[in-house]
Amino acid sequence: GDVCDAVEGVVVLDPDYLKGRKVFGQVITTFRYGREEDEVMGLHFYRQLFLAHDQIVPERNQITQISDLQQRLLRKLGSGAYAFSFNLPTNAPMSVTLQPGPNDRGRPLGVEYELRVYVAEDEQQKAHRRSTVNMAIRKIQYAPLTQRERQPTTVVSKGFMLSAGKVELEVVLDKEVYFNDDKINAQVSVSNYSKKSVKNIKILVLQNTEVTLVHGHYSKVVASVECRENCPVLPGASFSKVFHLLPLASENRDRRGIALDGLLKETDACLASSTLNHEDAIGIIISYVLRVQLYLGPMSGDLIADVPFKLAKPEPEDVYPKLQEKRILDRSKLKKQLSREMSTNLVFEDFQWHRQISEDGGGD
Numbered sequence: 001g002d003v004c005d006a007v008e009g010v011v012v013l014d015p016d017y018l019k020g021r022k023v024f025g026q027v028i029t030t031f032r033y034g035r036e037e038d039e040v041m042g043l044h045f046y047r048q049l050f051l052a053h054d055q056i057v058p059e060r061n062q063i064t065q066i067s068d069l070q071q072r073l074l075r076k077l078g079s080g081a082y083a084f085s086f087n088l089p090t091n092a093p094m095s096v097t098l099q100p101g102p103n104d105r106g107r108p109l110g111v112e113y114e115l116r117v118y119v120a121e122d123e124q125q126k127a128h129r130r131s132t133v134n135m136a137i138r139k140i141q142y143a144p145l146t147q148r149e150r151q152p153t154t155v156v157s158k159g160f161m162l163s164a165g166k167v168e169l170e171v172v173l174d175k176e177v178y179f180n181d182d183k184i185n186a187q188v189s190v191s192n193y194s195k196k197s198v199k200n201i202k203i204l205v206l207q208n209t210e211v212t213l214v215h216g217h218y219s220k221v222v223a224s225v226e227c228r229e230n231c232p233v234l235p236g237a238s239f240s241k242v243f244h245l246l247p248l249a250s251e252n253r254d255r256r257g258i259a260l261d262g263l264l265k266e267t268d269a270c271l272a273s274s275t276l277n278h279e280d281a282i283g284i285i286i287s288y289v290l291r292v293q294l295y296l297g298p299m300s301g302d303l304i305a306d307v308p309f310k311l312a313k314p315e316p317e318d319v320y321p322k323l324q325e326k327r328i329l330d331r332s333k334l335k336k337q338l339s340r341e342m343s344t345n346l347v348f349e350d351f352q353w354h355r356q357i358s359e360d361g362g363g364d
Helices: 068-080 321-340 344-362
Strands: 007-012 022-032 046-057 081-086 096-098 109-120 132-137 153-160 163-173 177-179 184-192 200-211 216-227 238-245 259-261 284-295 302-314
Touching: 007 022, 007 046, 007 068, 007 109, 022 081, 046 081, 068 081, 096 284, 153 302, 163 284, 163 302, 184 200, 184 284, 200 238, 216 238
Parallel strands: 177 302
Antiparallel strands: 007 081, 022 046, 022 109, 096 109, 096 259, 109 132, 153 163, 163 184, 184 238, 200 216, 200 284, 284 302
16 A cells, blocks of 8 residues: 655754653645735635654653664763654645746645644644744655556547448557656557548657646646658558657756646756555646647548556665665665764765755755
8 A cells, every 4th residue: 555654863962952842743734825916905826635643752652663864863862852853645646846937926726744843832832933043845656566567548530421431550568667767668550540640649648637636627737749651641551659758857957837846956957757546645646648630621520548657756766776786785884883983074975965965956
């Protein structure tokens, strides 16, 4: 089934600063569905969900399992350090950013996450900005390699009222799940048993975005190719060719409304992953189809075939096997060195290394 990693960390406190107060932590998701510049007279175009909330200091719910990194940080940071862990529901929405247009201002539309730690007398007291620390985080979805074996296919045909015969179109993809930077290989076969001619062939990759809160839905073309080779396909003729398409966020910059995986910095930009579980999904639902469109002339119209597929991030162990081996070796060396000399620099160097792995695609 679906599994969601816990949000884990360590908070460091000055005991004199608390003065009998308590420390609380929250994980908040903000769903922005309208522009900030349009918010007037107290009207807001966003909703916030508090997905997790707990008291960190004094510890109210004991953490059952502390990660290796948390243990080392606790040892080095001393009695003023406290570990925390928040579990998120598996159906919590994914981090998605809807790309703003060149002239848009304010925060972009989409779903974003924030970890908030604050000091207060009790849970009912409102958090003050000067005693609050906020950190942007992301919830990202990974797809296992086992889902890549199936080859999606579709066959459609079109007949004509005043003409005998029909045109058949078959589209086959080489796999069902594509990772970012994967080329989509589509086998397109046209058989013309009619008296009409196929004048043009277009192949498109469509990103479908559904905004559940406002029941909005729209589609954007993120990659396309037009084929005039062997066109027109005359009556009685056939045509078959493999087309290659590569949907990339870098090729769709400044296009308003393109859905991207939640951004922590500009270099993170990549097309949003498909929503793998649509049941009870909230937030923004993303899906992709490859569309092949045959143009048969102004009187005959078009013949269209849609083949759904999934675009996703690979599991870190699948895409970085060598990096994972290096991680194990580095961690074993680090443990030996830590046992000889408990250096603060080494602990934070390891923390920095973990963060770099996360930023390079290993999770957030």
